[in-house]
Amino acid sequence: MIKTDILIIGAGPTGLFAVFEAGLLKLKCHLIDALAEPGGQCSEIYPKKPIYDIPAYPEILAGDLTKKLLEQSKQFKPGFTLGERAETIEKQADGTFLVTTNKGTQHNAPVVAIAGGLGSFEPRKPAIKNLSDYEDHGVAYMIKDPEVYRNKRVVIAGGGDSALDWTIFLSQVASSVTLIHRRTEFRGALDSVEKVQALKDKGVIDLITPAEVTGLYGGNKLDSITYSVSNGDEKRINTDFFIPLFGLSPKLGPIANWGLEIEKNAIKVNNALDYQTNIPGIFAIGDVNTYPGKLKLILCGFHEATLMCQSAYKIINPGKRLVLKYTTVTGIDGFDGTRKEAPKSVVKSID
């Protein structure tokens, strides 16, 4: 069981900055994120794109913003549970919360701050009627353990980088690989497109374009698929696995079932005070929340994180008073024993 002061769900810019603000108040943070790396959208969707409205940065790449935020909060030693999605929340008898991920990792904290952005990134699923029936029985949306596919027949659908890369990789593992794409053009790194072309020319893989997978067949396990080609004809091929790779899209996900008030696919919060939700002790900050006049901007998330920490302090230290301190005046004492402070000015008299 992981114990912390503030459990932050979502390791995007707002969640990462909350670690810093909490640290100034001597509160420890732990972050859960469904992605394998911190940074949220900034790292996953547009790391190489510039942002122009971070105060004091005329221009910063989204990926660099993540790096700077991690560096800014590192002396407060945040914990991370990455690659896992927060699934359930239970209020404990002592008033704290127990948050369990999809992989069963348990986290316990008196305060939960949801900084979930657009939600967790889930694979985009094509509209094939009985797709969900074969999930984990031949249908997979991501490749966790390539060994599963050794000497098996695999059909991959998609036209982007991940479809190309896995086609190349699995061509060395699987007994057969068929790549099906709706268009004849592929959009990916030039190198990957050329490799797939070469594999096709050598007859190592089957490339079927333009075509679309239309049906899945089998008993308990998938055994064949049908696809339609441009003239409308349907064809069938036998396969052990079907892997549709159409990228990721964000979904609010299990958080939507936590009993929080939801409006416009976002969590309603009290913006007059501290961005607390309808459940005391659970806050929502950054793009995941909504209130009158809400703007989904990183800089607004930073402000919301700062005010949230003030209220979190009062929940965790009931009855204690808190006075605002300026980092320039008091410096920063890290949880790792480091201290940052303004250099003392030299005092010396002139004779």
Next chain:
Amino acid sequence: MSLDISIKITDRSGVMHTINAPTDMALNLMEVVRLYELAPDGTIGICGGMAMCASCQCYVQSSHQLSEKTADEEAMLSEAFNVQPNSRLGCQIQINNQMDGLEVELAPEE
């Protein structure tokens, strides 16, 4: 002289809205849909307008000559679902006064 153009947008429930879109606010079609709240927040323009999701996909029904698709838009449309030959990403279509009378239909939510 008015700076607005008239656009017909059919929402996801099939209702057609005739709206005035300003041409002097550097808006794209996705933003116009949001301006008039023709699709709920969180179901359109999810990526913010970077051609990185297909939540603003629409079908162009009139014969207006629109800007060419960029490589980013082509790439997204080649991955998206419910794509038709007349599919475009609304976020990549900048509103200008050549577009008076444009008719589009929003693609279904994925």
